[in-house]
Amino acid sequence: MAQRLDLDGKPIKAITICMIGAGGFIGSHLCEKILHETPHKILALDVYNDKIKHLLEPDSASGTAPFPDRIQFHRLNIKHDSRLEGLIKMSDLTINLAAICTPADYNTRPLDTIYSNFIDALPVVKYCSENGKRLIHFSTCEVYGKTIGSFLPKDSPLRQDPSYYVLKEDTSPCIFGSIEKQRWSYACAKQLIERLIYAEGAENGLEFTIVRPFNWIGPRMDFIPGIDGPSEGVPRVLACFSNALLRREPLKLVDGGQSQRTFIYIKDAIEAVLLMIENPARANGHIFNVGNPNNEVTVRQLAEMMTEVYAKVTGESALEKPTIDVSSKEFYGEGYDDSDKRIPDMTIINKQLGWNPKTSLWDLLESTLTYQHRTYAEAIKKVLAKPTSS
Ligand SMILES: NC(=O)c1ccc[n+]([C@@H]2O[C@H](COP(=O)([O-])OP(=O)(O)OC[C@H]3O[C@@H](n4cnc5c(N)ncnc54)[C@H](O)[C@@H]3O)[C@@H](O)[C@H]2O)c1
Numbered sequence: 171m172a173q174r175l176d177l178d179g180k181p182i183k184a185i186t187i188c189m190i191g192a193g194g195f196i197g198s199h200l201c202e203k204i205l206h207e208t209p210h211k212i213l214a215l216d217v218y219n220d221k222i223k224h225l226l227e228p229d230s231a232s233g234t235a236p237f238p239d240r241i242q243f244h245r246l247n248i249k250h251d252s253r254l255e256g257l258i259k260m261s262d263l264t265i266n267l268a269a270i271c272t273p274a275d276y277n278t279r280p281l282d283t284i285y286s287n288f289i290d291a292l293p294v295v296k297y298c299s300e301n302g303k304r305l306i307h308f309s310t311c312e313v314y315g316k317t318i319g320s321f322l323p324k325d326s327p328l329r330q331d332p333s334y335y336v337l338k339e340d341t342s343p344c345i346f347g348s349i350e351k352q353r354w355s356y357a358c359a360k361q362l363i364e365r366l367i368y369a370e371g372a373e374n375g376l377e378f379t380i381v382r383p384f385n386w387i388g389p390r391m392d393f394i395p396g397i398d399g400p401s402e403g404v405p406r407v408l409a410c411f412s413n414a415l416l417r418r419e420p421l422k423l424v425d426g427g428q429s430q431r432t433f434i435y436i437k438d439a440i441e442a443v444l445l446m447i448e449n450p451a452r453a454n455g456h457i458f459n460v461g462n463p464n465n466e467v468t469v470r471q472l473a474e475m476m477t478e479v480y481a482k483v484t485g486e487s488a489l490e491k492p493t494i495d496v497s498s499k500e501f502y503g504e505g506y507d508d509s510d511k512r513i514p515d516m517t518i519i520n521k522q523l524g525w526n527p528k529t530s531l532w533d534l535l536e537s538t539l540t541y542q543h544r545t546y547a548e549a550i551k552k553v554l555a556k557p558t559s560s
């Protein structure tokens with residue numbers, strides 16, 4: 171491999187990365203990228219490894235594992251495993267991705283959500299700080315909560331003014347709903363761990379970077395209920411809509427599908443994370459929005475676009491009634507609330523790392539839905555063909 175240079179033209183030294191939550195959606199893509207394009211080693215920690223099996227196990231043709239000396243999987247739960255500190259000590263950098271991060275859990279399992287996103291992350295921060303290790307921590311765009319603009323009268327012209335909705339790391343406030351709206355348990359726990367990490371940096375010199383992902387989507391995200399996850403489970407919107415398309419059922423629009431999101435292709439986002447890993451001098455002490463401000467849609471528009479793209483990649487006709495409305499209470503239960511709009515400001519990441527997203531929403535949906543169809547269509551057909559017991 172040719173000598174890799176950082177953004178300042180200096181050679182990049184090979185490091186060991188302790189990646190917690192490596193078996194998840196983002197972790198699996200980050201592992202792939204690091205193994206294929208860099209000389210770094212990974213200590214991959216997770217409770218599951220199905221999404222990274224292809225990187226760990228011998229392939230049938232050669233009989234050898236693809237990266238035998240570069241990735242080591244440790245099956246552990248960071249809630250209670252004494253190996254955690256030793257693994258952080260063995261590494262140059264820790265990346266913490268572990269979290270409960272599906273909205274259906276925030277209001278139905280608020281305790282698990284708060285413990286997972288705050289309490290369980292505490293020892294990771296502490297071990298990094300005490301041992302002088304760098305930390306890249308995954309937070310979320312949900313820390314911004316609702317936009318200031320959402321509190322303006324519906325017909326106010328100020329709603330069109332970007333200063334009322336564009337989300338900036340260093341100036342936007344974090345606006346959550348009341349305590350009964352348990353949806354915000356996740357955002358609040360993430361906010362507090364961000365504040366703790368920031369304080370460890372300020373008071374104890376912890377070298378940290380905080381990432382705020384804005385709806386990263388792509389292959390291997392979450393699960394398809396009843397196929398590779400629980401039948402009653404509710405994943406994030408990409409998997410919910412994919413599941414409905416695969417089963418030829420209408421896509422459910424929560425509260426009219428009026429909320430807006432900006433979606434970014436996972437492969438674009440992972441490039442930003444690699445820049446953070448390899449440019450510590452430019453990334454340390456920063457909080458970075460990572461999203462694609464050009465890919466904004468309402469959830470209803472997302473449903474329409476996914477329906478159209480799915481018909482194109484499969485050749486199947488779309489349903490006559492492709493969407494149905496459901497109330498949030500019916501879909502998520504009591505205590506749900508929502509972010510109205512999420513447009514990331516890109517100034518800081520642009521200035522520090524020169525990074526920009528590339529892939530349009532149409533293109534990313536085309537490759538992702540091609541993957542979903544190839545991976546799940548047969549399994550779904552089999553499940554649908556089984557007679558249901560009454
Ligand atoms: N995907 C996104 O768009 C997005 C958006 C905002 C924030 N994030 C954040 O990024 C991180 C990764 O998200 P993801 O989309 O890959 O989610 P994911 O659920 O696919 O991955 C999380 C991984 O962490 C593991 N994990 C959870 N608790 C653990 C524990 N106690 N011990 C060991 N492993 C544990 C899970 O098994 C899972 O493999 C999370 O912190 C999430 O809050 C993601």
Ligand SMILES: O=c1ccn([C@@H]2O[C@H](COP(=O)(O)OP(=O)(O)O[C@H]3OC[C@@H](O)[C@H](O)[C@H]3O)[C@@H](O)[C@H]2O)c(=O)[nH]1
Nearest residue numbers: 271273310312385405406407410422423424429469508
């Ligand atoms: O079937 C569905 C699923 C979801 N939705 C809606 O689609 C929107 C997006 O829902 P997602 O499940 O992707 O989750 P959200 O964007 O609300 O939150 C996510 O944001 C960033 C991360 O921290 C987390 O991964 C998650 O909290 C919401 O408005 C939701 O109500 C539907 O209308 N129908």
